[in-house]
Amino acid sequence: xxxxxxxxxxxxxxxxxxxxxxxxxxxxxxxxxxxxxxxxxxxxxxxxxxxxxxxxxxxxxxxxxxxxxxxxxxxxxxxxxxxxxxxxxxxxxxxxxxxxxxxxxxxxxxxxxxxxxxxxxxxxxxxxxxxxxxxxxxxxxxxxxxxxxxxxxxxxxxxxxxxxxxxxxxxxxxxxxxxxxxxxxxxxxxxxxxxxxxxxxxxxxxxxxxxxxxxxxxxxxxxxxxxxxxxxxxxxxxxxxxxxxxxxxxxxxxxxxxxxxxxxxxxxxxxxxxxxxxxxxxxxxxxxxxxxxxxxxxxxxxxxxxxxxxxxxxxxxxxxxxxxxxxxxxxxxxxxxxxxxxxxxxxxxxxxxxxxxxxxxxxxxxxxxxxxxxxxxxxxxx
Amino acid sequence: xxxxxxxxxxxxxxxxxxxxxxxxxxxxxxxxxxxxxxxxxxxxxxxxxxxxxxxxxxxxxxxxxxxxxxxxxxxxxxxxxxxxxxxxxxxxxxxxxxxxxxxxxxxxxxxxxxxxxxxxxxxxxxxxxxxxxxxxxxxxx
Numbered sequence: 001x002x003x004x005x006x007x008x009x010x011x012x013x014x015x016x017x018x019x020x021x022x023x024x025x026x027x028x029x030x031x032x033x034x035x036x037x038x039x040x041x042x043x044x045x046x047x048x049x050x051x052x053x054x055x056x057x058x059x060x061x062x063x064x065x066x067x068x069x070x071x072x073x074x075x076x077x078x079x080x081x082x083x084x085x086x087x088x089x090x091x092x093x094x095x096x097x098x099x100x101x102x103x104x105x106x107x108x109x110x111x112x113x114x115x116x117x118x119x120x121x122x123x124x125x126x127x128x129x130x131x132x133x134x135x136x137x138x139x140x141x142x143x144x145x146x147x148x149x150x151x152x153x154x155x156x157x158x159x160x161x162x163x164x165x166x167x168x169x170x171x172x173x174x175x176x177x178x179x180x181x182x183x184x185x186x187x188x189x190x191x192x193x194x195x196x197x198x199x200x201x202x203x204x205x206x207x208x209x210x211x212x213x214x215x216x217x218x219x220x221x222x223x224x225x226x227x228x229x230x231x232x233x234x235x236x237x238x239x240x241x242x243x244x245x246x247x248x249x250x251x252x253x254x255x256x257x258x259x260x261x262x263x264x265x266x267x268x269x270x271x272x273x274x275x276x277x278x279x280x281x282x283x284x285x286x287x288x289x290x291x292x293x294x295x296x297x298x299x300x301x302x303x304x305x306x307x308x309x310x311x312x313x314x315x316x317x318x319x320x321x322x323x324x325x326x327x328x329x330x331x332x333x334x335x336x337x338x339x340x341x342x343x344x345x346x347x348x349x350x351x352x353x354x355x356x357x358x359x360x361x362x363x364x365x366x367x368x369x370x371x372x373x374x375x376x377x378x379x380x381x382x
Numbered sequence: 383x384x385x386x387x388x389x390x391x392x393x394x395x396x397x398x399x400x401x402x403x404x405x406x407x408x409x410x411x412x413x414x415x416x417x418x419x420x421x422x423x424x425x426x427x428x429x430x431x432x433x434x435x436x437x438x439x440x441x442x443x444x445x446x447x448x449x450x451x452x453x454x455x456x457x458x459x460x461x462x463x464x465x466x467x468x469x470x471x472x473x474x475x476x477x478x479x480x481x482x483x484x485x486x487x488x489x490x491x492x493x494x495x496x497x498x499x500x501x502x503x504x505x506x507x508x509x510x511x512x513x514x515x516x517x518x519x520x521x522x523x
Contacts, residue, residue, distance in 0.1 A: 046431050242457060
């Protein structure tokens with residue numbers, strides 16, 4: 001329904017910078033993610049998902065934050081805020097994902113840092129918490145008298161993710177021979193791809209496939225998108241991005257983690273992996289609670305649920321309860337249809353006493369209790 | 383009679399003239415005393431990527447407007463409703479293995495259930511193809 005508003009009222013609807021281009025030229029269906037209006041899908045989420053798994057797809061991930069941290073105390077700041085040892089990151093590399101905790105060892109955000117040099121880092125916070133994280137970082141800087149400047153580059157650059165087994169081939173066909181030489185998590189600044197100026201290219205992504213994330217000015221990236229599409233790259237929307245990350249067992253804020261201790265277990269229960277926590281590191285926010293959680297042992301743990309064959313393609317939704325016989329043992333945090341497995345899959349927190357890999361549980365799907373198997377991540381073989 | 387093609391904002395939706403419609407985007411077609419029910423072309427295009435359809439038990443007695451089951455797409459779920467009161471006499475078993483029939487052929491092979499109506503006059507109270515076409519025109523934005 002249209003809202004009737006008088007002409008002197010302005011409703012601010014933030015859109016990612018190239019939004020109109022996706023909707024008008026590429027036929028994207030719009031939707032909302034956090035504060036942003038984004039393309040949800042182009043031709044179909046299943047096609048887009050499979051293109052990323054078997055060929056190559058392109059996401060616009062400009063809804064995520066892009067932040068510059070600059071000054072002599074950046075490493076000290078990062079060591080204080082994040083669970084990973086940031087002193088080991090080499091220049092020209094990303095840190096790998098790490099966690100910013102609150103004092104209850106609940107997760108504020110999972111983030112990636114990029115080390116340009118000792119005193120210059122880039123940071124990608126998630127869309128939903130970008131502004132909250134920036135003000136949190138600023139408050140830490142001021143209360144601890146760190147010499148760090150924070151600049152929000154989110155609106156200055158767009159951010160694309162070229163993902164899939166053909167990603168290297170596509171970059172090389174555009175003259176970026178160096179792209180294939182980048183190691184996982186390595187990045188380069190101020191490059192050119194087929195005459196298009198890009199600010200940053202990294203060998204990274206959030207789909208479980210090989211690929212690149214590219215930052216650049218909006219008009220420049222718009223030209224790059226056309227070049228990608230001419231080479232058979234499939235534009236993909238945020239629904240496919242969500243099903244791809246669920247197949248990999250990657251977490252999402254407000255689903256698998258959040259700050260509220262009454263809703264989310266401690267960060268350890270996430271089983272985040274990827275070296276996000278460095279136990280030998282001391283003095284980070286939430287450390288005391290995190291160690292207490294480690295010593296006491298976990299009440300809940302995140303596991304995968306793979307729906308049984310009888311469920312067809314049905315899958316449980318966020319909040320669906322999980323049962324062993326008639327006992328309520330946990331809840332679903334994310335679920336979707338897995339195009340690769342042709343089966344419903346989900347992530348759930350389960351009471352650790354019942355969290356036995358390979359065992360069967362029942363999960364509520366539209367009011368029926370259907371059989372599912374407890375499995376590890378990722379759901380698909382990689 | 384030829385089908386109606388409704389064009390809204392660059393998108394096209396087929397409305398068949400040989401059947402009736404609901405406000406909730408189901409179609410109903412009277413055939414030999416039984417009413418065949420499915421979802422409209424507009425509904426399938428809105429849902430897209432349909433991966434599962436929940437079918438009722440044969441013999442279940444439905445009330446007009448009652449929720450019959452759920453249609454799942456990759457990330458969303460939508461209920462579908464009984465266009466009129468009656469007993470379920472047949473369900474489309476093909477949808478269990480091939481739910482994508484709802485996307486491919488919503489007015490044909492993608493039918494969902496057949497209902498034996500309690501009061502065939504209810505059929506006449508459903509939206510005409512013209513009224514449904516108008517509903518889509520107004521509803522899409």
